[in-house]
Amino acid sequence: MAASSPRRAAGLVDELGRLLLGAPIPLSVRCWDGSASVVDGAPTLVVRHRRALRRLVYAPGELGLARAYVSGDLDIEGDIYSALSFPDRMPARPELRLDRRALARLAGPLLRLGVVGPPPAPPPEEARLSGIRHSLGRDRRAIRHHYDVGNDFYRVLLGPSLVYSCAYFPEPAATLEQAQEAKLDLVCRKLDLRPGMRLLDVGCGWGSLALHAAARYGTSVTGVTISAAQAELATRRVAEAGLSELVEIRLQDYREVVDGPFDAIASVGMAEHVGLAQLPLYAARLHVLLRPGGRLLNHAIACGPAAGPDRPDPGSFLTRYVFPDGELQPLATHVRILEEAGFEVADVEALRRHYALTCRAWVSNLERRWDEAVRLSSPGRARVWRLYLAGSALAFEGHRVGVNQVLAIKPGSPGHDRLPLTRPDWSRRAVERAQGPGDGAA
Structure with a gap:
């Protein structure tokens, strides 16, 4: 040095x-x-x-x-x-x-040096929410802060898949698009989707899972999001794909869904927004909406067990700029609350290393098209995402946070025992779909 x-x-x-x-x-x-x-x-x-x-x-x-x-x-x-x-x-x-x-x-x-002076105004990208935490109104404002920053900006960041959750890499050299395709198929396989089934996609984002489930599995999908920007683009993507008869996108909170039961429920990257105090209500509501024998796939980021339940720090970068009111819980907390709601936990898969690769791919997208990302949002917004995603990649690599898919079943029907006696190789078909024909899939 x-x-x-x-x-x-x-x-x-x-x-x-x-x-x-x-x-x-x-x-x-x-x-x-x-x-x-x-x-x-x-x-x-x-x-x-x-x-x-x-x-x-x-x-x-x-x-x-x-x-x-x-x-x-x-x-x-x-x-x-x-x-x-x-x-x-x-x-x-x-x-x-x-x-x-x-x-x-x-x-x-x-x-x-002239440093001392009046306090500078915070950057306009900083969130300051009011009202009761995790009420319907405050949750909508929190989601609007993060997701309603421009669909075109997210196309730059996420790529054509428009999937904003951990990808599933068949191999480290796989492209982000291959890995997101594999993740969508992995979710569908774990839920055992088939033609004629009804899937509720909680926090459906821009509709990518709904589109995949309908196009590849013939499943009828109801996707709900409280982001107006997401709902608008997801609805347009469904129409452009000719899948409007199978997929309905709603601007709706999961707590407002009343037209169950559904044969399967997917919640991918949404539970982090719920908050510890609301997680029992979340699990109980999904239990009510799922038919007996149906499957729930809960995919969520988790803090390490030593950290204990996460309390939003009002002075943290993540709380002020990225996920207002977002909370991470240990995996054990998610499992316990699902079981207390009446679910039987059938499988847990850790995807921590996959999320590190995903975040690095998103940072590469952002840096490669930096000027466009700035033009589509703001210099401050692009800087928020660069700092957040690079830091997240390091957090996953450093074992400070993880991400897990928990597959749970609602007992009460003979179909609840339809799982194979041995752990299924869910990944095989997901990998084959991601690689496509002629790419050496086994």
Whole structure:
């Protein structure tokens, strides 16, 4: 490691970094006043404006750093994964929170550099919700913040599949489209979909699972979402595919669905929005909507068991900019609540490594078409997604979070015992469909 002699702002940034990390920042630094410190081979932290440090003074931790990055006052040049992963390489992962008493010791340098001043306004991409958490109205506002940012932006980010959940990679070199095709088919196979069955797709997104189930399995699908943008595009995609007789997309909360029973229910990437307090109601409602003998596929991100139930941190980047009111629970919590609702858990599959690959593919999409993504949303919005997805990839790779598919059955019918005596090879057909004819599928 070789460092130049820092002067002025770069020296102050280095000192702030030591306060945050308890160790020197393993990144190069370049500041608005021309000062710099260089760490050979490391990405560069670019402090474009003294306002970045002012944000950190008023929100001395993750939120201040997030505001500085989203606003463009702070930037990263070089490999974003290397820039974000250094805390994982430290003996004890730092909390990224400044002690205000330690910060006060830097008052003189902060004043001399003109950092101290009125608190900057948060970037417009920051969410601030009001009302009762997980009420119908507040949930709609939370979903609108994340999903109603432009369907064309999501096409850039997600690719043609328009699937915004963990893909299923037949092999590491598979394309994102192949992996999403395999995931959709995996869900359908686990649910044992057949012609004439009714599927409820809870949190249907842009309709990709509904389209797959109808086109490949002849299943009648009701998809519900509380995102107006998703519902509009999903309905159009269904019509363009000529599947309007089999698929209905509704702008509706799952709590408002009353036309059960359904033969199968899929909930893919939706339970994270429910919240711990509402999970028993969620499971009980899906139990009512499912016929006896029917299957539920609950696909959800989970925090590690050591973390315990996740409480939304009002000062976290994820809460303010990505998923307002989103909560992660350990896998054991999901299983327990499903069982308490009356479900029999038949199978659990962990897909953590698949989600790391998925997030990296989405980051590649975003970076490859960066200018277009900015034009279709905003510079701040594109930066939110780059930071969120790169950080998520590292979280999955670092075992800090996981994602699991839980297959559950509602007892009460002879059909409830239709599962094979041995664990089925659900993945085989999913892989064959993703590879397509002539691609070497076994």
